[in-house]
Amino acid sequence: MSAYDSDNIFAKILRDEIPSTRVYEDDDTLAFMDIMPRADGHLLVIPKTPCRNLLDATPAQLEAVMRTVQKLAQASKAAFDADGVTIQQFNEAAGGQEVFHLHFHVLPRHEGVPLRPAGQMGDMDAIAQHAEKIRAAL
Numbered sequence: 001m002s003a004y005d006s007d008n009i010f011a012k013i014l015r016d017e018i019p020s021t022r023v024y025e026d027d028d029t030l031a032f033m034d035i036m037p038r039a040d041g042h043l044l045v046i047p048k049t050p051c052r053n054l055l056d057a058t059p060a061q062l063e064a065v066m067r068t069v070q071k072l073a074q075a076s077k078a079a080f081d082a083d084g085v086t087i088q089q090f091n092e093a094a095g096g097q098e099v100f101h102l103h104f105h106v107l108p109r110h111e112g113v114p115l116r117p118a119g120q121m122g123d124m125d126a127i128a129q130h131a132e133k134i135r136a137a138l
């Protein structure tokens with residue numbers, strides 16, 4: 001497995017070198033909106049310390065991230081009055097990973113509504129409104 005690259009896009013988001021729409025953070029984790037949302041409220045949870053993915057994460061990183069994933073899953077389900085929540089996590093390119101800093105996708109879901117296709121830029125005003133709804137539910 002390759003080494004962690006500290007120039008990956010989420011490392012830059014953590015350092016505030018590129019903008020992001022943050023919804024929650026604590027000492028160990030950050031949650032922010034995905035810019036190509038596959039569902040309204042689609043967000044990402046990452047550790048603040050470096051690791052590529054599940055395969056090299058420490059138990060402490062996983063514990064911290066999963067606590068925040070659960071918190072944001074509950075908040076986003078409430079914010080969107082969703083019927084369920086999908087959690088996605090990909091490891092290495094062959095596993096579907098595109099950004100090599102551990103992240104979990106949190107996707108509020110409604111009965112019978114499929115995910116939108118990947119790779120489509122979202123409307124930034126709508127994303128900001130969705131972030132505000134999630135913050136309010138936290």
Ligand code: 5GP
Nearest residue numbers: 009020032033034035036090096097098099
């Ligand atoms: P994965 O590595 O899990 O396959 O996908 C990476 C995710 O990061 C995608 O859902 C993509 O939309 C999201 N993403 C890629 N670049 C950026 C960015 O610059 N900002 C934000 N907020 N999300 C991004």
